[in-house]
Amino acid sequence: MDYLTIIQILDSALRLATPLLLTCLAGLFSERAGVVDIGLEGKLLAAAFLAGAAAAVTGSIWIGLLAGIAGSLAFSMLHGLASITFKGDQLISGVALNFLAAGLTVVIGQSWFQLGGRTPSLSGNGRFEGWDLPFADAMAKIPVIGPAYDELISGHTTLTYLALLAVPLSWWVLYRSRFGLRLRAVGENPSAVDTAGISVVKLRYAALVIAGVLCGLAGTYLASLAAGFVKDMSAGRGYIALAALIFAKWRPWYALWATLLFGLLEAIGNRYQSIALGDFVIPVQFMQALPYILTVIILAGFVGKAIPPRASGQSYVKER
Amino acid sequence: MTLKTTFLGAAAALALTSGAALADPAIIFDLGGKFDKSFNESSYNGAERWKAETGGSYRDVELQSDAQREQALRRFAENGFNPIIMAGFSFATALETVAADFPDTKFAIIDMVVDAPNVRSVVFNEHEGSYVVGVAAAYAAEGDTVSFVGGMDIPLISKFACGYAQGFKSVKPEGNVIVNMTGTTPAAWNDPVKGGELTRAQKAAGSEVVFAAAGGTGLGVLQTAADEGMLSIGVDSNQNYLQPGHVLTSMVKRVDNAVYDAFMQGEDLETGIFVMGLANDGVGAAIDEYNEALITPEMKAAMDDATAKIVSGEVVVHDYMSDETCPAY
Numbered sequence: 155m156d157y158l159t160i161i162q163i164l165d166s167a168l169r170l171a172t173p174l175l176l177t178c179l180a181g182l183f184s185e186r187a188g189v190v191d192i193g194l195e196g197k198l199l200a201a202a203f204l205a206g207a208a209a210a211v212t213g214s215i216w217i218g219l220l221a222g223i224a225g226s227l228a229f230s231m232l233h234g235l236a237s238i239t240f241k242g243d244q245l246i247s248g249v250a251l252n253f254l255a256a257g258l259t260v261v262i263g264q265s266w267f268q269l270g271g272r273t274p275s276l277s278g279n280g281r282f283e284g285w286d287l288p289f290a291d292a293m294a295k296i297p298v299i300g301p302a303y304d305e306l307i308s309g310h311t312t313l314t315y316l317a318l319l320a321v322p323l324s325w326w327v328l329y330r331s332r333f334g335l336r337l338r339a340v341g342e343n344p345s346a347v348d349t350a351g352i353s354v355v356k357l358r359y360a361a362l363v364i365a366g367v368l369c370g371l372a373g374t375y376l377a378s379l380a381a382g383f384v385k386d387m388s389a390g391r392g393y394i395a396l397a398a399l400i401f402a403k404w405r406p407w408y409a410l411w412a413t414l415l416f417g418l419l420e421a422i423g424n425r426y427q428s429i430a431l432g433d434f435v436i437p438v439q440f441m442q443a444l445p446y447i448l449t450v451i452i453l454a455g456f457v458g459k460a461i462p463p464r465a466s467g468q469s470y471v472k473e474r
Numbered sequence: 475m476t477l478k479t480t481f482l483g484a485a486a487a488l489a490l491t492s493g494a495a496l497a498d499p500a501i502i503f504d505l506g507g508k509f510d511k512s513f514n515e516s517s518y519n520g521a522e523r524w525k526a527e528t529g530g531s532y533r534d535v536e537l538q539s540d541a542q543r544e545q546a547l548r549r550f551a552e553n554g555f556n557p558i559i560m561a562g563f564s565f566a567t568a569l570e571t572v573a574a575d576f577p578d579t580k581f582a583i584i585d586m587v588v589d590a591p592n593v594r595s596v597v598f599n600e601h602e603g604s605y606v607v608g609v610a611a612a613y614a615a616e617g618d619t620v621s622f623v624g625g626m627d628i629p630l631i632s633k634f635a636c637g638y639a640q641g642f643k644s645v646k647p648e649g650n651v652i653v654n655m656t657g658t659t660p661a662a663w664n665d666p667v668k669g670g671e672l673t674r675a676q677k678a679a680g681s682e683v684v685f686a687a688a689g690g691t692g693l694g695v696l697q698t699a700a701d702e703g704m705l706s707i708g709v710d711s712n713q714n715y716l717q718p719g720h721v722l723t724s725m726v727k728r729v730d731n732a733v734y735d736a737f738m739q740g741e742d743l744e745t746g747i748f749v750m751g752l753a754n755d756g757v758g759a760a761i762d763e764y765n766e767a768l769i770t771p772e773m774k775a776a777m778d779d780a781t782a783k784i785v786s787g788e789v790v791v792h793d794y795m796s797d798e799t800c801p802a803y
Binding site for chain 1 (some may be wrong): 507508509510511515627654655657658661664665666667668669670671672674675678679690693694697716717
């Protein structure tokens with residue numbers, strides 16, 4: 155394995171980690187506020203579909219991005235309505251959203267485009283172009299750092315940089331702002347927040363709005379990368395993001411490392427479908443299952459106890 | 475799903491009252507859906523062609539889950555539809571039970587062999603068609619590496635990969651064919667992002683032409699190949715138009731012909747095993763206005779030569795599914 159190969163694998167890992175990271179942060183905000191969000195997968199799918207559809211019709215991925223965020227927000231609000239306002243079970247509401255998204259995207263897509271739930275292919279301005287950072291070409295000639303800068307750091311789309319920026323931003327919001335303090339408190343002990351005269355419902359809705367926007371970005375990223383929507387294209391990424399969230403113990407920086415690890419494992423699995431160790435060949439099935447196996451192992455032994463926000467999963471009812 | 479059942483029930487009631495004696499044919503599409511730009515759509519086109527030419531009518535249903543297979547099949551048989559066509563190998567188990575219960579109804583299953591007196595089993599020699607596109611890939615690639623992206627890791631998909639590798643190596647014996655599968659679950663058919671990443675990895679490993687036999691995942695492969703300046707090869711339906719100028723050719727499986735033939739024969743459907751290969755235009759490489767420019771005269775000559783040799787039996791393409799091994803990799 156030479157240096158350039160390593161760079162290419164890392165580059166691929168970053169591309170694969172981007173949607174996971176955005177979705178993971180979405181789950182982070184939502185669960186930190188005490189709303190379990192198993193509907194991430196559905197939001198991702200809805201956003202990817204609307205982004206693909208709007209970008210195909212208008213020819214602009216920016217309008218697609220707005221549509222994707224709008225779709226994901228609508229799903230988020232539905233989740234809020236069911237689980238915050240009407241105090242329904244958060245898990246059931248989330249699962250329902252996943253089913254709704256899987257069905258609706260195909261039905262609506264079929265009636266709009268008659269392509270079997272697929273959107274037309276996106277091209278040109280209908281997709282995010284990679285950004286060449288300044289001096290990428292010039293730097294590429296410098297040994298060691300050059301290729302790393304040119305391949306790995308430069309050349310990604312706006313959303314990848316945005317996702318990386320979202321990590322310190324999330325950290326700042328959660329741990330350094332008043333809003334973040336209240337948000338965390340509402341996930342740990344909503345009655346205390348309520349006693350202080352702050353609306354639990356409003357805070358939880360605010361968290362779901364942030365989650366909706368982040369999922370919208372992730373869904374649009376998928377649609378842009380694959381140049382269109384294909385049914386079920388989220389392919390379980392919402393659930394992997396959820397696993398990464400537990401893995402990251404509901405913390406933004408850990409979320410970055412966890413999703414990068416998942417991206418890296420998938421990239422390695424794609425690149426080396428079977429690895430020969432002397433006479434023994436590791437089968438491809440093992441490589442593909444590795445992210446999941448690793449999740450179990452790391453969760454069981456290495457990260458220590460992952461404790462969710464205490465009020466997570468419970469709807470808040472004032473005492474009467 | 476409840477809605478679907480209601481519709482099915484409604485359809486059944488309608489069929490009962492409106493005279494089941496007419497014995498319209500029926501077709502059941504597999505989970506990919508009627509408009510998957512691939513396998514199911516091809517069978518849909520065959521049924522529509524029959525409808526346009528004969529003015530007849532037929533009933534169809536798209537499955538939503540595996541559990542519905544036997545139910546849908548039995549419902550159609552009970553209501554007197556004849557013949558009943560199934561698009562997809564997954565129907566085998568359900569058909570075995572239902573076919574025995576309705577000995578007077580004729581069934582046809584595509585891509586699978588079911589041994590019953592009232593069943594026609596239509597199988598395709600995908601390995602032959604894949605061999606021909608493998609030859610094309612060998613001529614299109616300047617170097618000696620090409621690649622393959624499969625959907626779910628099942629023997630049927632390895633059959634495509636193996637035929638492709640054999641065709642490629644018939645021209646470039648020292649060449650290298652990278653074979654990747656997207657996954658081991660049905661989700662592998664609908665993951666264009668992962669398909670794209672696999673394609674990039676193959677490009678980095680030197681591949682110049684990628685053959686995608688992966689359903690919706692394949693769309694991501696074709697797109698990424700076009701983005702990265704590689705050539706791609708489509709599958710099942712003619713996918714040349716998806717990325718004009720970047721799709722070298724498509725390995726078409728004439729599922730539409732299989733459905734059309736079965737519908738044409740109606741209740742007198744001949745049963746037994748029908749093999750659709752290069753010889754009877756069951757499989758082949760698609761050439762149209764979107765890829766003409768990519769097919770050089772010597773490539774065309776080599777493809778025609780390979781086709782002729784396979785038809786005459788001079789070249790025998792190894793079928794992966796016969797012994798689950800491939801001599802070419």
